[in-house]
Amino acid sequence: MQDRNQETTDARRAEEAALLLRIRERDQAAVEELYARFSGPLYSLAYQVTGADRYAQDVVQEVFVAVWRDAARFDPARGTVSSWLFALARHKAIDLVRKEAGIRRRSVDVDLTLEMAPDDVDDDAWRNIRRDRVRAALQQLPEAQRTSVELAFFGGLTHVEVAEKLDIPLGTAKTRIRTGLLRLRDLLGDSVSEREPDRWATETS
Amino acid sequence: MGDRDFVELVAGRALDDLDPHEQARLEPHLAVCRPCRDTAWDLDETVADLALAAPYRVPPPALHDSVMKALDAPPLTLVTSPAATSKKAALGAGGLRWRWEGIRPLLPLGLAAVIAVAAIGALGYQTTQLRGQLNDASAQVGSLQDQLGDQSGMLAVAMDPTHRLAVLKPEALAPNAAASVVFVPGTDRSYLVADQLPSTAPGTVYQLWYADAAGVHAGRTFTWNGHGTVVQPFGVDLAGKAAAMVTVESTGGATGSPGPQVVFGTIPTA
Numbered sequence: 449m450q451d452r453n454q455e456t457t458d459a460r461r462a463e464e465a466a467l468l469l470r471i472r473e474r475d476q477a478a479v480e481e482l483y484a485r486f487s488g489p490l491y492s493l494a495y496q497v498t499g500a501d502r503y504a505q506d507v508v509q510e511v512f513v514a515v516w517r518d519a520a521r522f523d524p525a526r527g528t529v530s531s532w533l534f535a536l537a538r539h540k541a542i543d544l545v546r547k548e549a550g551i552r553r554r555s556v557d558v559d560l561t562l563e564m565a566p567d568d569v570d571d572d573a574w575r576n577i578r579r580d581r582v583r584a585a586l587q588q589l590p591e592a593q594r595t596s597v598e599l600a601f602f603g604g605l606t607h608v609e610v611a612e613k614l615d616i617p618l619g620t621a622k623t624r625i626r627t628g629l630l631r632l633r634d635l636l637g638d639s640v641s642e643r644e645p646d647r648w649a650t651e652t653s
Numbered sequence: 654m655g656d657r658d659f660v661e662l663v664a665g666r667a668l669d670d671l672d673p674h675e676q677a678r679l680e681p682h683l684a685v686c687r688p689c690r691d692t693a694w695d696l697d698e699t700v701a702d703l704a705l706a707a708p709y710r711v712p713p714p715a716l717h718d719s720v721m722k723a724l725d726a727p728p729l730t731l732v733t734s735p736a737a738t739s740k741k742a743a744l745g746a747g748g749l750r751w752r753w754e755g756i757r758p759l760l761p762l763g764l765a766a767v768i769a770v771a772a773i774g775a776l777g778y779q780t781t782q783l784r785g786q787l788n789d790a791s792a793q794v795g796s797l798q799d800q801l802g803d804q805s806g807m808l809a810v811a812m813d814p815t816h817r818l819a820v821l822k823p824e825a826l827a828p829n830a831a832a833s834v835v836f837v838p839g840t841d842r843s844y845l846v847a848d849q850l851p852s853t854a855p856g857t858v859y860q861l862w863y864a865d866a867a868g869v870h871a872g873r874t875f876t877w878n879g880h881g882t883v884v885q886p887f888g889v890d891l892a893g894k895a896a897a898m899v900t901v902e903s904t905g906g907a908t909g910s911p912g913p914q915v916v917f918g919t920i921p922t923a
Contacts, residue, residue, distance in 0.1 A: 476724065483720060487712050489705060496707035508712065509720050516724045527694060531701035538704070539669070579705040586706055600668050601703050607670050626664035633699040 542604035593628030838892035852879030
């Protein structure tokens with residue numbers, strides 16, 4: 449079962465990398481496909497970080513415009529398409545939150561309610577399975593680690609802000625966030641690096 | 654620094670949560686450490702997975718049309734000047750052609766300085782003030798000659814059919830920088846070429862570094878006024894090296910751990 453899931457994951461990654469190649473060739477239909485595949489998760493992440501529909505829409509739009517104009521910046525030697533897109537969305541959402549103080553008072557009302565949303569139904573079966581696994585893995589983290597990781601990831605707080613919010617020393621906050629993330633990696637248990645060659649070694653200028 | 658420390662830094666990197674000193678320690682290490690690179694890959698994927706934990710929300714239908722319309726809109730150029738944009742575009746196309754542009758302003762400057770020196774000499778004044786001016790002008794000419802020498806050396810390398818190029822990515826300290834190293838494998842003809850590097854603050858210098866299996870090695874330092882194109886010789890054979898970077902250091906430079914990075918890039922193997 450694990451192998452089957454991994455095969456599906458690998459196949460999706462290959463498809464997504466192929467889409468990026470087509471986008472580099474200015475194929476707008478490939479953007480449509482990428483949008484169909486990622487707009488929901490990107491919008492959901494942006495909404496979780498910004499807490500507002502209009503800002504989440506802005507983030508999604510900026511991500512796709514960035515992909516269209518700078519698809520060549522995607523470096524398959526450094527990661528997958530999904531990790532690149534989610535990193536772009538998270539950076540843009542956090543930038544928005546930091547610029548627009550009115551969106552929310554950061555480090556005070558970060559919403560960590562991850563289980564409740566009015567339309568929490570994704571029509572992508574693979575992603576639903578993946579989502580369940582990630583949420584289950586999060587629940588297995590010690591509460592202190594989980595809270596720290598969620599504040600850093602969804603709240604976009606720096607480790608200094610996490611330390612302030614939780615009233616813990618900076619070093620403790622760093623350790624909780626980083627150890628929590630490493631533990632999550634282990635819990636999700638499908639380390640790609642154990643199966644594949646060194647990607648950076650094949651990088652070209 | 655132990656392996657565990659590096660792994661923790663890699664986790665911090667995945668969340669964009671490293672301070673400049675941590676980043677300066679980690680990036681050269683990543684360039685030479687396969688297990689840490691693998692961990693970095695895994696943790697980037699873990700972070701992408703984490704995004705799926707956000708409650709799923711269906712995007713408003715109108716978002717699709719606004720995204721597709723935005724693709725056709727011309728890019729805003731409020732921050733980057735048209736000249737800078739065209740330079741970056743040319744670099745993106747894989748050429749070094751735009752680098753020639755940075756040299757042109759120096760030629761009249763050099764000529765003017767030479768004329769100034771000649772004029773001062775012809776007057777034959779022996780006053781201390783004029784000697785001071787002459788010394789300053791000579792220093793200027795010397796500096797310009799060095800720059801011109803570096804630039805012609807770099808151009809000779811760029812025109813060598815066996816040259817290789819590695820792009821250095823800008824870091825937060827110089828987000829608009831466009832930098833690369835160009836070198837002829839098997840020789841010490843290697844140069845940093847960088848555009849839009851900020852000027853160095855008083856008491857600080859830029860420093861060149863390269864990394865190989867033996868660790869990180871400090872290179873020459875230089876100050877910069879923020880105008881034009883930086884050309885600095887590495888003076889080592891960069892073939893077979895893992896990475897190159899520029900950092901900010903206190904005057905005099907560093908010899909051990911590098912300071913905050915300005916640009917960084919791995920060097921392709923062939």
